[in-house]
Amino acid sequence: MGDPLFVDGVDWGDVGVMGIKVVVAFVLLLVATMLMVWFERKVNADMTNRIGPNVAGPWGLLQTFADGVKFFFKEDLRPANADPLVFRLAPYISAVTAFLSFAVVPIGGAFRDVPGDTGTVSIFGKETYLQVADPPIGILLLLAMSSVAVYGVMLAGWSSGSKYPLLGAVRASAQAISYEAALGMAVVVVVILAGTLSTHGIVAGQSGGLNTWFLVSSGVVPFVVFLIAATAELNRPPFDLVEAEQELVGGFHTEYSSIRFALFFLAEFMNVITMSAIMVTLFLGGPAGPIFFGWTWVWPILWFLAKVVALLFMFVWFRATLPRLRYDQLMNLGWKLLIPVILFWLLFISLKELRATNDWNWFAMGAAVVVTAVVGITLMLTALRAGDRAHQRELEDV
Amino acid sequence: MGYLDGFRVTFSKLFDERVTVEYPKVKRPKPERFHGRHVLNRYEDGMEKCIGCELCAGVCPANCIYVRGADNDPTDPLSPGERNGYVYEINYLRCIHCDLCVEACPTQAITESKLFEFSFANRADAIYTKDELVVDDDGRPRKQPWELWHDGDDLNTSGWMRATSPQGNPDYENVVGWSGELGYGVRDPEEGQRGPASPAENLEVPVEPGGYGH
Numbered sequence: 001m002g003d004p005l006f007v008d009g010v011d012w013g014d015v016g017v018m019g020i021k022v023v024v025a026f027v028l029l030l031v032a033t034m035l036m037v038w039f040e041r042k043v044n045a046d047m048t049n050r051i052g053p054n055v056a057g058p059w060g061l062l063q064t065f066a067d068g069v070k071f072f073f074k075e076d077l078r079p080a081n082a083d084p085l086v087f088r089l090a091p092y093i094s095a096v097t098a099f100l101s102f103a104v105v106p107i108g109g110a111f112r113d114v115p116g117d118t119g120t121v122s123i124f125g126k127e128t129y130l131q132v133a134d135p136p137i138g139i140l141l142l143l144a145m146s147s148v149a150v151y152g153v154m155l156a157g158w159s160s161g162s163k164y165p166l167l168g169a170v171r172a173s174a175q176a177i178s179y180e181a182a183l184g185m186a187v188v189v190v191v192i193l194a195g196t197l198s199t200h201g202i203v204a205g206q207s208g209g210l211n212t213w214f215l216v217s218s219g220v221v222p223f224v225v226f227l228i229a230a231t232a233e234l235n236r237p238p239f240d241l242v243e244a245e246q247e248l249v250g251g252f253h254t255e256y257s258s259i260r261f262a263l264f265f266l267a268e269f270m271n272v273i274t275m276s277a278i279m280v281t282l283f284l285g286g287p288a289g290p291i292f293f294g295w296t297w298v299w300p301i302l303w304f305l306a307k308v309v310a311l312l313f314m315f316v317w318f319r320a321t322l323p324r325l326r327y328d329q330l331m332n333l334g335w336k337l338l339i340p341v342i343l344f345w346l347l348f349i350s351l352k353e354l355r356a357t358n359d360w361n362w363f364a365m366g367a368a369v370v371v372t373a374v375v376g377i378t379l380m381l382t383a384l385r386a387g388d389r390a391h392q393r394e395l396e397d398v
Numbered sequence: 399m400g401y402l403d404g405f406r407v408t409f410s411k412l413f414d415e416r417v418t419v420e421y422p423k424v425k426r427p428k429p430e431r432f433h434g435r436h437v438l439n440r441y442e443d444g445m446e447k448c449i450g451c452e453l454c455a456g457v458c459p460a461n462c463i464y465v466r467g468a469d470n471d472p473t474d475p476l477s478p479g480e481r482n483g484y485v486y487e488i489n490y491l492r493c494i495h496c497d498l499c500v501e502a503c504p505t506q507a508i509t510e511s512k513l514f515e516f517s518f519a520n521r522a523d524a525i526y527t528k529d530e531l532v533v534d535d536d537g538r539p540r541k542q543p544w545e546l547w548h549d550g551d552d553l554n555t556s557g558w559m560r561a562t563s564p565q566g567n568p569d570y571e572n573v574v575g576w577s578g579e580l581g582y583g584v585r586d587p588e589e590g591q592r593g594p595a596s597p598a599e600n601l602e603v604p605v606e607p608g609g610y611g612h
Contacts (some may be wrong), residue, residue, distance in 0.1 A: 047408040
């Protein structure tokens, strides 16, 4: 591959391969979403001493399918105050962006530290990556899509013509904007280490075994920040203030019913899967892993799936364990902890990389880091204290 | 580890025993004094216990009982004494199964069975009349086609389930007033109802043969 824009021309083979990849990715994502809903309900039930869905299909596997069929046959209501066009448009914005971000995730291909492995498989004599597209902007597409997805939520809440959806939507956009900063900077750390934006390049940069995974070589902190920020970005517990049932009924999708609600539901769980897949790509080496015997193309896919499932389990575990944060706690965590930490880490990693490439002096580098850290932390603490004092005065005035 | 303790707890629950009872497939045994749908009991000689006094209707907080009494035909009485329950209807769309009717009944005529799985397709079926409420000739509740009875549910549906004897005095618990219970006979006081259970034969209780009530 290496020719994402088909500068050298396109033949039917390219089109066919592309078509197959699109269809496979689409179906895979849909089925995975179905299974994810089942998985979440099942694990959540297990963690609360319950059984969970077990009637539809073996072990209740078809429960989501049954729910989906039910949604299709429900009446589609639109509130009288709702904006007709935007109200119909919003679910599709959510669903389409959820589908699109998955396109850049490499789900297979052998990535080993040997010369023959380029992460490609061959279909109909065409060498191709096991990902729908590998645009040069790569990971930026994810950030773009997760930003556009906020429009789905925001427009849904605004166009419903009802107070709870509007409040939920306002919360959603504020939350997404706050955490996107931390999320983006965690991505930048990885991009600096990998030296490329392309997801294929990022995965190829982690093919040398465990200690080349960016989880390890970036020092775990960006991964933790990304995980927390992603949880907030996905509106999943403990950051699910967007649809806090006790306060907002259902948040932005309160007024939605039938298949439009199903689309939001689908998008939400699809985003969880996509975000896990992105995390695997960025930090856990993507499909990289030992290849034992048999077909070489099977093992990377299995490794990829195993890593994704592990992360999905983590998200479900969060949900089963952590109570929802208050809104000011959410904002404090985002702005006063995650962003400063990842900012400092970004600085540290950048200097480390610069030193490695330019052969700068160790001592000067260390001193620069310490001085910057001290100054930065002092400034931040001062700012926080000033903010607290102002807040205190406000409280006294009231 | 403060924050992480919760994760340990939830993870360990993965391997815990499940508390869910898969209801339609698995049914828990019901408590002995479960409040289900009512039955109207009869004496051993086949006479109805209901005397049409309307105390149950009066005490019912949901106003779901409708009773009309009538005089017994002296040659062919429906119940011992002068009066019988001529009309007896319970509307199960209103009944809250509080059991106050059972407590109010002076003759133990109305009691509650353990049946709760009955649903109807129309409102008329929700109103049980005497035909459906009165026990059949062996003292068991009449099974309606829309009701789901399980083994043993139709046993001990009568005054056996009461917390006290009709008079409120456990000494009289197994004293035959008029005649015994159709299907279930006479029973001893329960353990703890009045100190240690004692056979009533030892008690000096005035009994009028052939009389009903005290």
